[in-house]
Amino acid sequence: SQTIHQWPATLVQPVGSPLSLECTVEGTSNPNLYWYRQAAGRGLQLLFYSVGIGQISSEVPQNLSASRPQDRQFILSSKKLLLSDSGFYLCAWKKTGNTIYFGEGSWLTVV
Amino acid sequence: AQTVTQSQPEMSVQEAETVTLSCTYDTSENNYYLFWYKQPPSRQMILVIRQEAYKQQNATENRFSVNFQKAAKSFSLKISDSQLGDTAMYFCAFMKHVASGGSNYKLTFGKGTLLTVNP
Numbered sequence: 001s002q003t004i005h006q007w008p009a010t011l012v013q014p015v016g017s018p019l020s021l022e023c024t025v026e027g028t029s030n031p032n033l034y035w036y037r038q039a040a041g042r043g044l045q046l047l048f049y050s051v052g053i054g055q056i057s058s059e060v061p062q063n064l065s066a067s068r069p070q071d072r073q074f075i076l077s078s079k080k081l082l083l084s085d086s087g088f089y090l091c092a093w094k095k096t097g098n099t100i101y102f103g104e105g106s107w108l109t110v111v
Numbered sequence: 112a113q114t115v116t117q118s119q120p121e122m123s124v125q126e127a128e129t130v131t132l133s134c135t136y137d138t139s140e141n142n143y144y145l146f147w148y149k150q151p152p153s154r155q156m157i158l159v160i161r162q163e164a165y166k167q168q169n170a171t172e173n174r175f176s177v178n179f180q181k182a183a184k185s186f187s188l189k190i191s192d193s194q195l196g197d198t199a200m201y202f203c204a205f206m207k208h209v210a211s212g213g214s215n216y217k218l219t220f221g222k223g224t225l226l227t228v229n230p
Contacts, residue, residue, distance in 0.1 A: 034217075038154075044218075092218075098206065098216060104154075
């Protein structure tokens with residue numbers, strides 16, 4: 001069966017520091033991958049999606065970037081974090097069928 | 112652009128009772144998918160139920176069922192025999208196919224309804 005893992009689960013970073021959140025999917029190949037952010041406990045905003053290695057589409061201009069160095073690996077990064085980057089980040093995947101499944105999420109607090 | 116509206120920010124229900132969560136959406140698409148996701152205090156997003164727009168029959172998953180009214184663009188979730196473990200934030204979501212240089216699908220979420228099941 002397919003599983004998705006995110007890490008770290010919790011992160012506290014100072015303003016101006018870099019960020020790297022990782023997501024890995026197991027049990028499938030060539031999935032669509034997504035990064036969502038949930039700020040202030042409500043609503044999910046799509047940040048990036050990828051349909052293949054090296055293919056990244058950005059939904060919202062921002063301080064973040066995404067990369068897909070391997071088929072089942074999706075990384076969310078920032079060179080310099082802002083206070084407004086704080087939030088709950090969710091990685092998700094889709095393969096066959098029309099359902100998107102989510103990872104456990106990562107809490108980011110920028111201080 | 113598609114929008115999803117959940118008009119009930121919070122709801123509560125007594126254990127074993129039935130509750131209905133509302134969701135409306137706006138789209139010009141004819142083929143799409145609708146979902147209800149549950150987010151308990153652990154924050155993990157869990158799929159509850161899904162509905163294909165081309166299917167007239169309402170989806171059912173155990174105690175969870177939907178009332179899909181395509182013409183009215185309405186997609187409500189009914190939870191029967193509510194349990195304490197149903198306490199969570201519930202999100203309605205819409206997905207259409209986005210063909211932009213590659214096959215992809217994107218979810219658009221409502222702002223959620225916080226459901227509390229009381230003992």
